[in-house]
Amino acid sequence: MKTRITELFGIEYPIICGGMLWLATPELCAAISNAGGLGNITACNYNSGEEFRAAIHKARELTSKPIGINITLLPSMRFTEEIYDDFFKVCAEEKVTAIEVSGKPAVKYLDMCHKAGVKVMHKVGAVRHALNIERWGYDAVIAAGIEEGGHPLNDDVATMVLLPRIAESVKIPVISTGGIVDGRSLAAALSLGAEGVLMATRFIATKECQVHPRIWEELIKREEHETTLICKSVGLQGRALKNDLTLQILDMEAKGAKIEELIPLLAGQRSLDAWQTGDVENAPLMVGQSIGLVKEVTTCAELIQTMVDDARAILERNLARFN
Ligand SMILES: Cc1cc2nc3c(=O)[nH]c(=O)nc-3n(C[C@H](O)[C@H](O)[C@H](O)COP(=O)(O)O)c2cc1C
Incomplete structure (x- = not known):
């Protein structure tokens, strides 16, 4: 497959893993990169630039292919501005292939990254933000639909x-995220103007993702309506599995918490x-x-x-309908 995204990152297929706190580890990263x-x-798995650098070295022992990094610039109790500076500096020094930024703009780091040959993309949920990303000189933009796990806009x-809407509004390549899990969604995203897809939930259900097997059972069992948006009332909305804790959070929010x-209920240690x-x-x-579409646990290579x-077969089948 060839798109501006495969060309930009030097990868075989335009399929990218998104940031996943605690789960996007060097082992999972290498498995996905080795699969094309x-x-x-995810930089925020680590407490310092040097810990993070060690993780990049670990991934490089496992793959010689391009690797990506997520740096999440959201309000945090764990990270100071200096640590975020270090994360970007390490990416430039290690010449990683690409950084996926989410949250606050990373404009002040762009020049350093570009001089090191590191491509930078930003995850957005609105056309107005995509236009800013293009204007600021990012290499690509990620259009994140409300279906996504994590923190949709x-x-x-x-x-x-x-x-x-974003694809018709910017000239830089657009990557689609939120609800992508299989060949059907890859074909749909390409048809809607994406030049790549970014997935996270589906990558949890891979053999290389280091979670307890009960997590896989739960993902396969749960349906598409069994997530919820928490913390909307405090301006930090996140999509999470409906469970005892998220229902408690919603209840507290309804009472004005x-x-x-x-x-304390959102502490990273809980999810780890x-x-x-x-x-x-x-x-x-x-x-x-997308949990509703997760049906099995596969290797990353099988999935990709x-x-x-499947995407190729679907697009060919649809083309044949016009003849
Ligand atoms: C377990 C998990 C943890 C995530 N952690 C982060 C994160 O730390 N930073 C970030 O920018 N996005 C994070 N996300 C969002 C993903 O990078 C991605 O945008 C989103 O999950 C895509 O939608 P999908 O889950 O339908 O594939 C996380 C998603 C999941 C499933």
């Missing part, structure tokens, strides 16, 4: 509308423990509506190859 996509190491626009009261122990009720497990083969 672009793997991801408060505009709440779904992929089906957001993606073509302040962010300070919610923070849950991914590892398989306790699916007591942490905000950030997954997308099947997606590409």
Whole structure:
């Protein structure tokens, strides 16, 4: 497959792993990159630039292919401005292939990254933000629909509308995220103007993702309506699995809880423990509506190859309908 995204990143297929706090590790990253996509190491898994650098070195022991990084610039109790500066500096020094930024703009780092040959993309949920990203000189923009796991933008626009709106509004390549899991969604995203797709929830259900097997069982069992948007009332909305904890958070929000009261329930350690122990009720497990389409656990190589083969077959079949 050839798109501006495969060319930009030097990858075989335009399939990218998004940032996943605790789950986007060097091992998962290497498995995805070795399968022809672009793997991801999430910088916020690490407490310092040097810990993060060690993770990049670990991934490079496992793959010689391009690797991607997520840096999330959201309000955080764990990270100072200096640590974020270090994350970007390490990316430039290590000459990683690409950085996926989410949250605050990373304009002050762009020049350093570009001088090091590092491509930078930003995840947005609105046309107005995509236009800024293009104007500021980013290399690509990621259109994130409200279906996505993690922190969708408060505009709440779904992929089906957001993606073509952004694709018709900017000239830089657009990557689609939110609800992408298989060849059908890859074909749809390409048809709607994307030159690549970014997925996270589906990559949890791969053998190389280091979660407790109970997590996989739960993802396969749960349906598309079983996620919820938490923390909208405090301006930090996130999409997570409906469970005891997220229902408690919604209840507290309905009663007017302040962010300070919610923070203990959102602590990163809770989700780290849950991914590892398989306790699916007591942490905000950030997954997308795409859980409804997660049917099995595969290797990353099986997933990516099947997606590409299926997308090709679907696009050919649809083309044949016009003849
Ligand atoms: C478990 C999990 C953790 C995530 N953590 C982050 C994160 O730390 N930073 C970020 O920018 N996005 C994060 N996301 C969002 C993803 O990068 C991606 O935008 C989104 O999940 C795509 O939608 P999908 O889940 O339908 O594939 C996370 C998603 C999941 C599923």
